[in-house]
Amino acid sequence: MSVAFSKRALQKCEQIIEQYPQKQAAMLPVLHLAEKEFGHISLEVEQYVAGLLEVPPVKVHEVVTFYTLFPRERRGKYHFQVCRGLSCDLLGCNNIMRHLKKKLRVKVGGTSKNRRYTLSEVECLGACETSPMMQLNDDYYGKLTTSAVDKIVKGLK
Amino acid sequence: MVEKIISKFFDIRDSHTIEVYEQHGGYQTIQKVLKKMKPQDVVDEVTKSNLRGLGGAGFPAGRKWSFIPKDNPKPKYLVVNADESEPGTFKDRYVMDHYTHGLLEGMMIAGYAIGANLAFIYIRGEYVRQAERLLEQIEAARNSGYLGKGIFGSKFDFDIVVHRGAGAYICGEETALLESLEGKKGWPRMKPPFPAVEGAFGCPTIVNNVETIAYVPTIMERGGEWFAGIGSEQNGGMRLFGVSGHVEKPGLYELPLGTPLREIIYEHAGGIRNGKKLKAVVPGGSSSPILTQDEIDVKMDYESLAAIGSMLGSAGVIVMDDDTDIVRALHVVMRFYHHESCGQCTPCREGTGWAENIIQRILNDEGETSDLDNLVRIAENIMGNTICPLGDAAALPLRSYVTKFRGDFEARVSKGRKEAA
Ligand SMILES: Cc1cc2nc3c(=O)[nH]c(=O)nc-3n(C[C@H](O)[C@H](O)[C@H](O)COP(=O)(O)O)c2cc1C
Ligand code: SF4
Ligand code: FES
Numbered sequence: 319m320s321v322a323f324s325k326r327a328l329q330k331c332e333q334i335i336e337q338y339p340q341k342q343a344a345m346l347p348v349l350h351l352a353e354k355e356f357g358h359i360s361l362e363v364e365q366y367v368a369g370l371l372e373v374p375p376v377k378v379h380e381v382v383t384f385y386t387l388f389p390r391e392r393r394g395k396y397h398f399q400v401c402r403g404l405s406c407d408l409l410g411c412n413n414i415m416r417h418l419k420k421k422l423r424v425k426v427g428g429t430s431k432n433r434r435y436t437l438s439e440v441e442c443l444g445a446c447e448t449s450p451m452m453q454l455n456d457d458y459y460g461k462l463t464t465s466a467v468d469k470i471v472k473g474l475k
Numbered sequence: 476m477v478e479k480i481i482s483k484f485f486d487i488r489d490s491h492t493i494e495v496y497e498q499h500g501g502y503q504t505i506q507k508v509l510k511k512m513k514p515q516d517v518v519d520e521v522t523k524s525n526l527r528g529l530g531g532a533g534f535p536a537g538r539k540w541s542f543i544p545k546d547n548p549k550p551k552y553l554v555v556n557a558d559e560s561e562p563g564t565f566k567d568r569y570v571m572d573h574y575t576h577g578l579l580e581g582m583m584i585a586g587y588a589i590g591a592n593l594a595f596i597y598i599r600g601e602y603v604r605q606a607e608r609l610l611e612q613i614e615a616a617r618n619s620g621y622l623g624k625g626i627f628g629s630k631f632d633f634d635i636v637v638h639r640g641a642g643a644y645i646c647g648e649e650t651a652l653l654e655s656l657e658g659k660k661g662w663p664r665m666k667p668p669f670p671a672v673e674g675a676f677g678c679p680t681i682v683n684n685v686e687t688i689a690y691v692p693t694i695m696e697r698g699g700e701w702f703a704g705i706g707s708e709q710n711g712g713m714r715l716f717g718v719s720g721h722v723e724k725p726g727l728y729e730l731p732l733g734t735p736l737r738e739i740i741y742e743h744a745g746g747i748r749n750g751k752k753l754k755a756v757v758p759g760g761s762s763s764p765i766l767t768q769d770e771i772d773v774k775m776d777y778e779s780l781a782a783i784g785s786m787l788g789s790a791g792v793i794v795m796d797d798d799t800d801i802v803r804a805l806h807v808v809m810r811f812y813h814h815e816s817c818g819q820c821t822p823c824r825e826g827t828g829w830a831e832n833i834i835q836r837i838l839n840d841e842g843e844t845s846d847l848d849n850l851v852r853i854a855e856n857i858m859g860n861t862i863c864p865l866g867d868a869a870a871l872p873l874r875s876y877v878t879k880f881r882g883d884f885e886a887r888v889s890k891g892r893k894e895a896a
Contacts (some may be wrong), residue, residue, distance in 0.1 A: 323676075340658075340676055386641070388641060402807070404563060408718070440812055446563055446793070447725040449720075456603040
């Protein structure tokens with residue numbers, strides 16, 4: 319098999335599994351770990367995880383395709399996730415989205431050719447008091463305006 | 476004005492650390508409980524407090540705890556629901572960010588009450604920073620002997636595992652959450668059996684919302700009666716009302732249960748922004764039926780909202796001014812439920828999709844007058860015909876937007892017809 323965790327990740331994986339009364343319960347955390355290691359969850363990764371958790375690969379596949387946070391294809395270095403929930407919609411998230419599409423030159427759901435940006439539309443992120451807002455990789459950015467977005471993009475390495 | 480319980484920590488620097496939490500009296504209560512009280516005494520005190528489940532359904536917390544079978548030899552589990560994905564809801568994020576150890580202490584007390592030695596926090600996958608903070612603070616608590624074997628020198632073992640979700644609203648529903656915790660896709664289970672009898676890993680399990688558990692230390696410190704005295708009848712204490720949408724000061728306001736909605740919008744959240752007028756309010760997250768501007772004198776507690784056909788739900792108040800396009804707002808809501816339906820039940824899966832499409836057609840100026848009755852019919856066909864309450868959570872707003880704002884929908888349809896002609 320060509321995919322495998324690094325030694326450190328494998329250790330981490332064992333620690334995760336130990337926390338649960340059943341091995342399969344480690345599915346989500348191990349997939350999160352796999353996403354960190356490999357960048358996305360390919361069919362090969364699914365098989366590898368199935369081996370680690372001693373479940374049939376189809377069980378892993380079912381999970382990976384059910385949830386939205388396990389990317390099955392490579393994403394850009396910066397993942398913009400603009401909230402389209404009700405509170406954000408009331409406060410004009412569609413303007414933010416329109417602006418980002420133009421600025422990053424990517425379609426919703428798309429990744430730029432140089433793999434720098436991925437742009438997604440997501441449901442309420444639980445920060446409606448800062449609407450309109452988005453998640454950029456692991457962090458939240460709220461009270462967005464088009465000029466605030468410009469500043470954020472400019473600040474990226 | 477009533478003193479704040481949880482939100483007073485929002486403005487304290489480093490309130491998420493053990494040191495600061497203990498400077499404000501933290502971890503005294505659990506020690507008192509472990510030394511002086513029996514598990515049943517804790518359940519009784521929480522029952523007396525009239526603490527309701529603050530995740531949405533409002534089930535009395537003490538009563539739920541009492542459903543744990545006494546003679547079942549299996550391990551028991553406590554699961555804290557931090558999935559927080561109901562549109563309009565952001566309170567649990569604040570609790571985890573600022574009242575981190577309050578939540579952990581509440582979990583210790585709840586765990587002791589129900590006889591659980593292991594607890595899980597199921598946190599939505601997007602809350603990366605909050606999960607990191609929890610992990611870091613749980614580690615700190617473990618290093619202080621507050622978690623692990625024999626906590627605080629007692630005979631009670633207790634530990635906490637943080638479990639990150641992966642982006643699925645349905646996993647906030649308690650049985651879908653348990654499936655997800657077990658490493659499966661989040662398909663809700665049929666009830667009964669209820670989780671208190673057969674929950675995580677086939678064992679008796681209590682699922683409670685973050686905020687519900689976060690009020691437990693204060694209840695045990697000040698007494699159930701004190702807490703019950705703050706709220707309204709059968710609705711103990713206070714809760715965190717989240718206000719978003721077209722208000723001057725969107726944010727989180729900790730107020731007694733039963734505070735009038737008008738007061739929340741106009742006094743606490745500063746009224747409608749830009750001097751506009753109010754058109755509509757969603758009182759308890761997007762699953763709760765919408766209210767018109769004439770209905771905002773309602774008291775914000777479970778029974779008062781039920782009496783006018785809505786729900787307190789997660790207390791996420793979404794305010795819409797008089798420029799709001801209600802048809803568009805309903806489209807956003809139905810798109811959400813269609814996207815999040817797990818697809819197990821036909822009425823939910825198909826109904827939410829049809830509704831989204833019909834509303835899209837109306838927005839495209841291709842609507843028919845008969846569409847409005849069809850939307851109501853779709854809602855009624857979903858209600859009561861599904862495995863989990865997500866179906867109703869979609870149907871209730873659908874019916875309420877169309878019936879309460881029928882004029883807006885009709886105007887949109889006839890405008891479309893004129894333009895087509
Ligand atoms: C579709 C759906 C989504 C839900 N999402 C959440 C959630 O994100 N957080 C939560 O605490 N409860 C949520 N609930 C309610 C839970 O099923 C459950 O009632 C709650 O976690 C119990 O805790 P409580 O009694 O302390 O409120 C949801 C229910 C449904 C039907
Ligand atoms: S009501 Fe909807 S979300 Fe709930 S189980 Fe049925 S299809 Fe799934
Ligand atoms: S609607 Fe955007 S964060 Fe809630």
